[in-house]
Amino acid sequence: MKLKKLSAPVLLLLPAFVVLAAVIVMPLLFSFYSSFTPFRLTKPETLWIFVGLRNYITVLSNWDFWVAFGRTVLLLTVALNTEMLLGLGLALLVNKATHGQRLLRTIMMFPMMFSPVLVGFQFKFMFNDNIGFVNNALQSLGLTDRAIPWLIDGNLAMISIIIAEVWSSTAVFAILILAGLLAMPKDPVEAAHVDGCTPWQTFRYVTWPYLMPFAFIAMTIRSLDVARAYDIVKIMTDGGPAKRTELLWTLIGRTAYADARMGMANAMAYVAILLSIVFTVYFFRKLAAARQQIGAEW
Amino acid sequence: MDINSSHRLRRRLLKTAHLIGLFLAMAVICLPGLWIVLSSLRPTVEIMAKPPVWIPESISLDAYRAMFAGAGQGGVPVWDYFRNSLIISVTSTVIALAIGMAGGYAFARYRFKAKSAIFLGFMLTRAVPGIALSLPLFMIYARTGIIDTHFSLILTYVALNVPFTIWLIDGFFRQVPKDLAEAAQIDGCTPWQAFWQVEFPLAGPGIASAGIFAFLTSWNEYALASQITRSVNSKTLPVGLLDYTAEFTIDWRGMCALAVVMIVPALTLTFIIQKHLVSGLTFGAVKG
Numbered sequence: 001m002k003l004k005k006l007s008a009p010v011l012l013l014l015p016a017f018v019v020l021a022a023v024i025v026m027p028l029l030f031s032f033y034s035s036f037t038p039f040r041l042t043k044p045e046t047l048w049i050f051v052g053l054r055n056y057i058t059v060l061s062n063w064d065f066w067v068a069f070g071r072t073v074l075l076l077t078v079a080l081n082t083e084m085l086l087g088l089g090l091a092l093l094v095n096k097a098t099h100g101q102r103l104l105r106t107i108m109m110f111p112m113m114f115s116p117v118l119v120g121f122q123f124k125f126m127f128n129d130n131i132g133f134v135n136n137a138l139q140s141l142g143l144t145d146r147a148i149p150w151l152i153d154g155n156l157a158m159i160s161i162i163i164a165e166v167w168s169s170t171a172v173f174a175i176l177i178l179a180g181l182l183a184m185p186k187d188p189v190e191a192a193h194v195d196g197c198t199p200w201q202t203f204r205y206v207t208w209p210y211l212m213p214f215a216f217i218a219m220t221i222r223s224l225d226v227a228r229a230y231d232i233v234k235i236m237t238d239g240g241p242a243k244r245t246e247l248l249w250t251l252i253g254r255t256a257y258a259d260a261r262m263g264m265a266n267a268m269a270y271v272a273i274l275l276s277i278v279f280t281v282y283f284f285r286k287l288a289a290a291r292q293q294i295g296a297e298w
Numbered sequence: 299m300d301i302n303s304s305h306r307l308r309r310r311l312l313k314t315a316h317l318i319g320l321f322l323a324m325a326v327i328c329l330p331g332l333w334i335v336l337s338s339l340r341p342t343v344e345i346m347a348k349p350p351v352w353i354p355e356s357i358s359l360d361a362y363r364a365m366f367a368g369a370g371q372g373g374v375p376v377w378d379y380f381r382n383s384l385i386i387s388v389t390s391t392v393i394a395l396a397i398g399m400a401g402g403y404a405f406a407r408y409r410f411k412a413k414s415a416i417f418l419g420f421m422l423t424r425a426v427p428g429i430a431l432s433l434p435l436f437m438i439y440a441r442t443g444i445i446d447t448h449f450s451l452i453l454t455y456v457a458l459n460v461p462f463t464i465w466l467i468d469g470f471f472r473q474v475p476k477d478l479a480e481a482a483q484i485d486g487c488t489p490w491q492a493f494w495q496v497e498f499p500l501a502g503p504g505i506a507s508a509g510i511f512a513f514l515t516s517w518n519e520y521a522l523a524s525q526i527t528r529s530v531n532s533k534t535l536p537v538g539l540l541d542y543t544a545e546f547t548i549d550w551r552g553m554c555a556l557a558v559v560m561i562v563p564a565l566t567l568t569f570i571i572q573k574h575l576v577s578g579l580t581f582g583a584v585k586g
Contacts, residue, residue, distance in 0.1 A: 012404035015397040016420065016460050023457030024423045027434035034437070041437075093320050107324050109572055110331065113564040115518030117536040118557050122330050125337070125550060133333050136350035167330065179576045220421075224462070227427030231520040235540075249429045249521075256433050257525065269430035280425040284418055 028273070035266035042260050055267035064243070065251065065268065072248040072275070075158070076226055079165045083222070084215065086166065087173025094174070095181045105178070112171040116228045120235030123164035127151050127236075154244030157237050161245055164232050173218045180214030181207075216287040223279040227272070248272045331561070338362070338554035345550055361555035376556065378530045379538035386448055386534060387516040390455035394463050395509045397456070402467025403493075407476070417464075424461040428521030436525050446528040454522055459512040466511065470504030470574075471497065507571035514564055535560050 035055055039047045059065050094104045114122070126133040127150035138144050150160045184207070192202040230249035233239065239246040239254065252272060256265035337345055339357045365376050404410075405417060435454060439445040474497050482492040498505075520536040527533045535556070542553040 007408075007410070009404040009408040009410045012400040012408075013416070016401040016464060019397060019457050019460055020420065020423050023435075023453055024426060024431065027431065027438055028426065030438065031430075031434035034434070090323055093316065093323060096316055097320060104320070104324065106569055106572060107327055109568055110327055110565070113514060113518075113561070113568040114331075115520065115536050115560060115564070117518070117520040117539055118560060121539060121553060121557065122334055125554070126330060126333065130348075131346055131350075131550070133329075136352075140350060140352070167326070171327075175576055224421065224424045227429065227521070230427065230429050231536075234520075234524075249427055252433070253429050256436075262433060262437065266433055269427075269433055272427050272430050273425075276425040276427055277422055280422060281418070284421065288414075 039263035090174040091177040116231035119168040120232040176218040213290040219283040383534040391513040394459035398463030401464040405468040406471035420461040432525040455516040466508035470501040507574035
């Protein structure tokens, strides 16, 4: 009888609430608690010792942690911006093509469906200093006669990771921006032509504003799963050489499972979660604003 | 006359540049995949050859044969991993789809308090990095003894897929006009019948693509699976891929073959859903 009192949307959303609460929210609350304990996997009794903010203080005063944090933010900034630009370029190229658009679109989606593990492995193979495709090609073309240590040199390893990341995720931007281009009305562009705009001006002031919401959808989707980069890094370098590619996520994994310091790792994980949430909320807001602007103008 | 011909020349140049750009972009996208396929067909000697052998001299399916021959030869129980992956992905997709349909329908059709906040809240659960989520899940699953079972992974993937499924399905239901269901109800359908006989078939293709997307997420997931699975009981293909790496050596050819096995179903499914997926994600970008 009491069940009838619940309104339809509540009833419909209930399963989703239950599942998300059980598998994501509750475990996260538990890990929030354990981030205040010196919990080690090897010593279960340590779960009940409360140490207050000690883990957080240790983490936040740890130089390695901040280096990993900065590197993660750097990777995300460089990768997301590059993906955005390349995705835009790719979408414009495909949109201009007169023949075989369907085929081009399919090829464009190709990397999106590669599991990040596969992407990592694939680029590990291609960037291998001894037998990798890249070095083989460079040597066969006579551009260099020595093996470039792509994944062994710290800076080159970071670049290789960014290349892998960009390769795998540019498709998300390209596809969505292309969808925007296809959905765009033709008249404003023609009007701009008639009024004597240069191609650049037409793009900047007419096309781009239309594409903004689509770019933000892509950004939102990407910010939902930026941490997938963990898989790529884990496979390609596992944070090496000498921690030169250590990201927040690999550091968490190492602290938790290799060192078994769960309490400490959970404290780090919360910083990583906050980072993701800030990213997502920011782009979600932007998306809502862009939608409203377009809605008002159309 | 002169202006005409120079104009024509410029256009032709632009067109050629466009074609070259397009070709280069597509080559960069396709090359890594093709290289993997090619490497899986070549003997290890050729992969390792120095100077590199560009044109394969012999092609064979030995890697695949060794892989599917079972644990005895290749050392990696691919069949078990494949079965685990399939069971886990399919089950979690079906459940996520059922929950996502209910949720997506609620978002598309009803007005209620704090709607956009709830929607954002759902999305945020998806934003939690897998490795961060794996810590508490690992502890809880280990304590309750469901670690290294199909059940634990299925449960996890359902939760992982629900937010995005709701987003997609919400978009698809919004594309179905509200009046249709209302008309059906006036004609004597119950709301339940109206949903299944009118709205569901219309949103069907979209829901199917949401399902395929959920399937692929589960099929490809690594960060959580690598911690929650321990043995042949529940290891999935992405985790199994790492079986080919030893401490200092990697069986590149075997790994390439397994990679091809993983990617073929994913590519086929992507090809089927590509159109619906994009329209589901972008719906609302134009209509708010």
